[in-house]
Amino acid sequence: MIPFVKAHACGNDFLVVEETLAGGNHAxxxxxxxARNTSVGADGVEFLDRLPxxxxxxxxxNADGSEAELSGNGTRCVAAWLAYSEGLKxxxxxxxxxxxxxxxxxxxxTEFLIETGMGVPRVHPQTVEVPGVGAVEGANVNVGNPHFVIFVDTDDFSAYGLTWQALGEKICFHPDFPKQTNVEFVRVLAPGQIAFRIYERGVGPTTSSGTGTCASSTAAIALRGCSTTLEAIAEGGPQRVVWPSKSEEMRLTGPAEIICVGEVTL
Known part of the structure; x- marks a missing residue:
């Protein structure tokens, strides 16, 4: 039996498992x-290591067993659990x-609003040649993990004649990204507001992403002249981003909720 905690941030759900229980079998x-239909179900597992x-x-x-650098929403879920269980605000x-x-x-x-320092983002324009589609223009953004951001002006976030889910999959697995990449489709709604959808590396379409929120906001601020304080709206709800300047740390504020605590048999 493995004890776990389940939490979500804007519908992006994670399990928290103590590192000591992994036994080297993280993937x-x-x-x-x-697995959604045969187990607890989540977008990923955060293994929490308590150092000496x-x-x-x-x-x-991630859900497919691949390891990622980090998750903004997953990190916030762990922070919420530590605040709830151990009083660490x-x-x-x-x-x-x-x-x-x-x-x-x-x-x-069990509901928390948490502000997280997300590091200093890096962004530069990039064009990806997609077979059967052509040249897809976007921005390569690193917020501790890789993202490719595409600006769209369609209500359904479709681009280049494809749904965002279909194009997101093509770019995620594109040879230009040998370790794969997260893909965001961004609509600028106002100088201080954007909406986006995400095809997440190792998972597929998700309702939200903390790093995806930051990557989308980074591209909107740096390349579209948006406000340095943004509301970024995903399917799972809005989060707030503040990026005072390109040399300063980006800060992300959003919700996290503890869903349940339990045990599962492997």
């Missing part, structure tokens, strides 16, 4: 536990994408 556990000096480190494994969580500082802004029972 296998993630594939097993994330009292600090924390996260290893994120301020915590820094190490990830393979760099440390992320989390502060609980407000809480009500």
């Amino acid at each position: 296998g556990i993630a594939r097993k536990l994330c 000096d009292g600090s924390f480190f996260l290893r994120l494994f 301020q915590v820094t969580l190490g990830t393979h994408g760099g440390p992320r500082s989390c502060t609980t802004v407000s809480c009500e029972e």
